[in-house]
Amino acid sequence: MAIERIRVRARSGSYDVLCGKGVLARAPRELSHLGKHTKVFLLSSPHVWKHWDKKLRRTFGRDAKVILFDDREAAKNLSTVGNVCRQLVRAGADRQAVLVAIGGGVVGDVAGFVAASYLRGVSLVHVPTTLVAQVDSSIGGKTGVNLREGKNLVGAFYPPRLVLSDPRFLETLPNRDYRSGLYEVIKYGAIGDHALFVYLEKNLEKLLRRDAQSLAWIIARCARAKARVVSLDERESGLREVLNFGHTFAHAIETVTRYRKYLHGEAVAWGMIVAAALSEKVAVLEPAGVARIVRLVLRVGSLPRLPQVSAAKLISAMRADKKSRGGRLRFVLARGIGTVVAGKEIPDSVVGAVWAGLREDTLLNWPHDTQPLTR
């Protein structure tokens, strides 16, 4: 498949997302088109670096300075941001520096926030290396870190100057992280792309085997969808909210488990199941639609069990989320496969009832527990 160039419009300037096998090799040329810069800093994590060290050094040259940091979700915080900024000062990064974030969503969100705030803003390039990052987090300019009190509560909108998305990186991605990305892909089908949803229903096994052609197809399709949505609504004043399908609940279970039990995509998987159940409860989606969403999500693989917490604790975590307004819980609900309605306010009692039902439901007997996160 040829390399595809997708344009994203942003207030502070438009940028391109280049998708396709071998795109990394284009980095030096593409970087030179961004204008004059002093030094290139490669911001990544030891996990990513150990697989791609040689290739990245060859691509970016000896002069590029490497800064590695812990990319566990539990380390996606202000302390990591501070450490990276201090390393940049010590390495002499000035306002014409370019930061290249090479990694998954955590590296991208942390490095993005560093780029937004270091010397009040330096150039940022994303090189996403996970499926989540290639289809979602590297596009759209959201950056930020977690607080104990909640997910992504400190951050900035800071679009990159360029995104280089090479599916070759996925060859070294652990299975669980790969599957985690497939849930975000299902999300794109559920929120606005019926044909993609059907494609996933038909080709999931191929994708689980990481079939290169199918993978290239879904990555470009999701990247185009994300680019379209964020170009129309960069600051999430309307349309962009649809991307939060499954995320109100996802962020709450990530928070109550202190970011240690679920990969982000796994939390989104549970979140989509809950959103589908809520959609049925308030009569916007029929049971057949709910079953299709739940079935596809569960076919991807086993999920870590839901946390043993009360509805009250869960609801209070949801209330602290950015998506709640004036303390009222808001959800993106499914109306059909490929159509959603955003900003639906749902009473606590309904959310509590769905949560209670879900814990007793037969659903819980399908997935099995996976190992707790050790990284």
Ligand SMILES: NC(=O)c1ccc[n+]([C@@H]2O[C@H](COP(=O)([O-])OP(=O)(O)OC[C@H]3O[C@@H](n4cnc5c(N)ncnc54)[C@H](O)[C@@H]3O)[C@@H](O)[C@H]2O)c1
């Ligand atoms: N900014 C946004 O718009 C946005 C959108 C979606 C998700 N996110 C955020 O992204 C994060 C999740 O990102 P993720 O799913 O990419 O997970 P991740 O960044 O935690 O990466 C998963 C794991 O894979 C490793 N890894 C990454 N690339 C690898 C490769 N090519 N080979 C081997 N190992 C590799 C990482 O070191 C890490 O251990 C969450 O914090 C979420 O909130 C942000």
Ligand SMILES: [Zn+2]
């Ligand atoms: Zn997400």
